[in-house]
Amino acid sequence: MRAKKIKTIILVAVASILAVMFIMPLVWMIFTSFKTLGESMSSSALLPKNWTLINYINIFNGTSDAKMILWSLNTALVTALGTTLVIFVDVLAAYALARLNVAGKKLFLGIVVIALTIPGIVTLFPAFYLFRNFGLIDTYAPLILPYSAGTLGVFLIYNFLRSFPRELEEAAYIDGASQWQVLFKVIFPTIRPVVTTLGVITFLAIYNDYLWPSLVINSNEMKTLTLGVATLIQGSNFVNPGAMMASTVIATVPALLIFIWANKYFVKGVTNSGIK
Amino acid sequence: MYHSKSTKYKALLFIAPFLACFLIFWLAPVLYGIWISLNDYKLSMGNLGFVGLENYKTIFDTGSVYHTQFMNALKNTFVFMAISVPPLVLISLGLALLIDNLPSKLKVFFRTIFFLSYAISVTAVSAIFLWLFNANGGFVNNLLMTMNITNSPVNWLTEQPYAWFVVLISTVWWTIGFNMLLFVNALDEVDGALYEAADLDGANSFKKFLYVTLPEIRNVAFFVIITTVIASFNLYGQTMLITNGGPARSTTSLIMNINHTVFSGNQLGIGSAMAIVMGVIMTVVTGLQYWANLKINSDGPKRKRKGRSKKSEDPALVNAPLPYQVDGKETMKK
Numbered sequence: 001m002r003a004k005k006i007k008t009i010i011l012v013a014v015a016s017i018l019a020v021m022f023i024m025p026l027v028w029m030i031f032t033s034f035k036t037l038g039e040s041m042s043s044s045a046l047l048p049k050n051w052t053l054i055n056y057i058n059i060f061n062g063t064s065d066a067k068m069i070l071w072s073l074n075t076a077l078v079t080a081l082g083t084t085l086v087i088f089v090d091v092l093a094a095y096a097l098a099r100l101n102v103a104g105k106k107l108f109l110g111i112v113v114i115a116l117t118i119p120g121i122v123t124l125f126p127a128f129y130l131f132r133n134f135g136l137i138d139t140y141a142p143l144i145l146p147y148s149a150g151t152l153g154v155f156l157i158y159n160f161l162r163s164f165p166r167e168l169e170e171a172a173y174i175d176g177a178s179q180w181q182v183l184f185k186v187i188f189p190t191i192r193p194v195v196t197t198l199g200v201i202t203f204l205a206i207y208n209d210y211l212w213p214s215l216v217i218n219s220n221e222m223k224t225l226t227l228g229v230a231t232l233i234q235g236s237n238f239v240n241p242g243a244m245m246a247s248t249v250i251a252t253v254p255a256l257l258i259f260i261w262a263n264k265y266f267v268k269g270v271t272n273s274g275i276k
Numbered sequence: 277m278y279h280s281k282s283t284k285y286k287a288l289l290f291i292a293p294f295l296a297c298f299l300i301f302w303l304a305p306v307l308y309g310i311w312i313s314l315n316d317y318k319l320s321m322g323n324l325g326f327v328g329l330e331n332y333k334t335i336f337d338t339g340s341v342y343h344t345q346f347m348n349a350l351k352n353t354f355v356f357m358a359i360s361v362p363p364l365v366l367i368s369l370g371l372a373l374l375i376d377n378l379p380s381k382l383k384v385f386f387r388t389i390f391f392l393s394y395a396i397s398v399t400a401v402s403a404i405f406l407w408l409f410n411a412n413g414g415f416v417n418n419l420l421m422t423m424n425i426t427n428s429p430v431n432w433l434t435e436q437p438y439a440w441f442v443v444l445i446s447t448v449w450w451t452i453g454f455n456m457l458l459f460v461n462a463l464d465e466v467d468g469a470l471y472e473a474a475d476l477d478g479a480n481s482f483k484k485f486l487y488v489t490l491p492e493i494r495n496v497a498f499f500v501i502i503t504t505v506i507a508s509f510n511l512y513g514q515t516m517l518i519t520n521g522g523p524a525r526s527t528t529s530l531i532m533n534i535n536h537t538v539f540s541g542n543q544l545g546i547g548s549a550m551a552i553v554m555g556v557i558m559t560v561v562t563g564l565q566y567w568a569n570l571k572i573n574s575d576g577p578k579r580k581r582k583g584r585s586k587k588s589e590d591p592a593l594v595n596a597p598l599p600y601q602v603d604g605k606e607t608m609k610k
Contacts, residue, residue, distance in 0.1 A: 011377055018371070019389045025404050025449060026392070028415060032407070041413035044422040089294040096290035103285055108295075115302060117562075121510065121531060122555040123302060125538055125548055126309035129319075149301035154294060208397035210513050211531070229399040233406060233517050241407040241415075248403045252396055259395030263388055 029252075033245035040242035055246035065235060066247045070221060071228040072254075075207060078143045078224060082206045083199055085144065090153030091195065095187055097154070098161035099169070112151045123149075128215040142216040143224065147206055153198045160194040161187070193265065200262040207255050225251040309548050317545035319538060331549035342537065342546055348525060349533035350557075356529065357508040359444055364504045365497070368452050372459030373485070387460055391453035398450070398513030405446040406518050409433060439519045439527055446514050451507065455500050462496035463489070498569050502562060509558050530554050 032040050033055055035048040043049075059066050096102050097109065131142045168190075172182050188195075213227040223231065229251045232244060313331055316324040334340050375386050393401070408415050409432035417429040432438045466489060474484045490497075511529040515521055521528035528536075534554070538547035 008377075008379060011374060012379075012382060015374055015378060015382070015386050018374075019386055022390055022449070023392065025408065028408065029404050032415075042418060044415070044418040085297075089297055092290040093294035096287045100287035100290065102287040102291060104288075108291065111298075115298070117559065118306070119506070119509070119555045119558045121534070121551050121558075122309055123305040125534065125544070125551055126312055127301065127305040129312065129544065130305060130308060145297070146301040148294070148297035151298070204395060208395075210398050226397040226399050229397070229403055230513075230517060233399065233403055241410075241413060244403055244407060248400045252400045255395045255397070256392070259392070260388065263391075 026252075029245045029248055032241055033249050035242045037240050037242055040240070040245075052242075055240075055242045056250075058243065059246055059250065065220070066232055066243075067220060067223070067228065068225070068247060068250050071223050071225045072250070074140075074143075074222065075224045075226075075254075078140060079203050079206045081140075082144045082147050083202045085148050086150065086153055086202045087195055087199055089148050090157055090198065091188070091191070094154045094157035094161060095183060098158050099166070099187075112154060115151045116155070124212065124215070128212075131216055137216055138219050138222050140222075143206075143213060143222075146212070147202065150202075153202070156194050156198055157191055160191055164190055196262070196265040200258070200265060203258065204255060225254075309551065312545055313549040313552055315545050317543075317548070319542045319544045327545070331546045332553070334546055335549055335553060342541075342543070342550075345525075345528075345533050345537070346530075346550055346553075349528050349530045352526060352528055353509060353511060353530045355440070356443070356511050356527075357505060359440060360447055360508050361501065361504050363444070363448055364452055364455055365501055367448065368455035368500070369459050369497070371452070371456045372463055373489075375456070375460055376463040383460075387457065390456055393450050394453045396450065399517060401446055401450045402514055402517035405442060405449075405514075406433070409438075409442045409518075433519055434523045436523060436526055439523060442518060443511075443514050443527060446518060447511075450514075451504075455504065458496055458500055459493065462493040466492045498565075502565050505561060505565065506558060509554070509561075 028046060031046055031048055032043075034051050034053070035043060036050060036052050036054065039049060059068050097105060102108070127146060128142075131137060136142055169182050169186050172186050177185070207224075208226055209224075210226050210230060213224055214230065217223055217227060220228075220231070229248055232247050314326060314328060316327045316330070318324060334342050335346050337343050371390055375383055375390075378386060407413075409417075411417060411429045411431045411433060414429075414432065416432065417426075420426045420430065430438060432442050470488045470492070471484060474488050479487065510531060512531040512535075515527040515529050516532055519527045521532050530550075531554075534547050534550045537543050537550060541547075
């Protein structure tokens with residue numbers, strides 16, 4: 001028993017050391033954002049000697065080319081609409097495939113499986129060119145719509161529903177409920193865990209996407225936070241680590257908070273998404 | 277009542293929204309991409325005519341600059357794969373084993389810490405590691421010089437092998453939590469009775485890992501390897517932003533090169549052909565891994581259990597695109 005206790009203490013110590021190493025880049029990011037230009041360039045200490053808010057002030061009084069407020073609003077709009085759209089189309093399709101007698105169901109499931117095996121790079125540039133042909137570069141459309149083509153969500157919800165008994169729904173039908181009533185009152189509460197997982201995955205995917213927005217967005221006003229940070233790296237902020245980290249903190253904190261909040265849904269859901 | 281013939285077509289209405297999105301944003305681009313790759317397409321001027329397989333020939337013509345660039349990018353991507361896949365799989369497994377042996381209250385806490393960087397975008401990761409490792413004013417160099425380990429700044433970003441090291445360490449930090457999580461969940465599912473049986477047989481920890489744990493998590497390990505390989509093919513954000521493909525194009529990845537061909541080179545046709553060739557290479561590599569896995573399965577000791585573990589061998593599930601395959605990590609995550 002005693003040996004086991006010592007073993008546990010050693011393991012916790014090792015885990016703690018690794019955990020400190022792991023969050024160090026984030027800690028460094030936060031502290032550096034409170035350093036002045038001179039100090040952030042020469043400092044070899046984690047904590048600032050002279051704390052300053054100048055990096056944040058410059059961002060919000062507009063003297064920096066970091067349009068953080070605008071980019072945040074763009075990101076909020078795009079992630080909210082994009083995630084809602086994905087959940088809406090995926091839930092309807094998965095429900096029909098799992099519960100209704102759909103014409104061409106086998107063919108459809110086959111297409112979904114094939115689509116999963118084809119690498120995303122194949123669609124990327126033609127999709128960009130299509131959006132350009134329709135004059136939709138620098139609009140919200142390409143930042144919201146294409147995520148709805150992903151088949152992962154249909155797969156997740158379909159598998160979840162298939163393993164769930166139908167008795168409740170059948171009882172509801174016998175009680176005279178309509179199809180829509182069953183969908184909203186019975187099915188939706190049932191699949192809520194998997195929908196939450198899909199929602200978090202989709203939110204983070206849209207929020208953190210860099211390559212696709214970098215193709216379809218040119219103007220500074222239309223950028224998302226993630227794309228905006230890339231511009232700052234390549235632009236004038238490059239010469240000031242403090243300013244760069246202040247922008248990065250603002251761009252990172254919302255996703256981190258949502259991630260921590262949704263952690264418990266996510267942890268099991270990620271496994272369900274691929275393996276089970 | 278909901279299985280009659282008329283409802284069979286009515287049910288299509290439920291699928292229609294997804295089908296429309298899928299056709300417009302997935303099938304149309306795939307077909308259009310194939311068409312573009314068969315034409316002399318310029319980004320600025322549009323289609324200059326059908327050329328058949330000419331774009332593909334250009335990629336494989338040893339005298340062509342596009343061939344040189346493509347092969348260089350392919351080589352770089354394989355270098356990245358060789359250096360990143362082993363640590364991403366092994367370290368994540370190590371972390372998962374560590375977490376699995378912690379008291380259950382601490383499990384959740386440490387799991388969250390190691391998984392935290394997953395929520396961060398590739399651009400933020402790049403910004404952080406760029407300024408940690410920048411030659412002039414970067415934190416690591418400041419630290420090394422203060423401690424007198426080096427007198428002059430190390431050119432982390434503009435000299436090899438340092439540049440690969442920085443790309444590697446940022447990638448490991450960014451994506452390892454996801455693999456770890458998959459392993460943690462797999463370890464959670466291993467039947468405790470199997471360990472008790474091994475204890476009775478007097479097995480030590482290492483033997484228990486080798487003969488109990490490993491066979492039980494084999495399918496998950498295979499899944500982790502495949503998704504990590506796919507993700508490393510899609511390397512983009514880190515090398516674009518941290519090393520800008522340098523030094524001397526030595527970290528220019530496949531996607532960076534396609535991007536360069538389309539936008540700087542104006543060659544949409546050749547770029548699309550490159551994307552399709554890249555897609556084919558990825559599919560072949562993934563297929564080979566399946567084949568190897570099946571072979572190991574049939575040659576190796578018959579440990580496969582029926583029921584639960586069978587599910588995970590459904591190829592469709594194993595190939596499911598993961599959230600982190602959407603940018604950099606898809607393209608390495610993401």
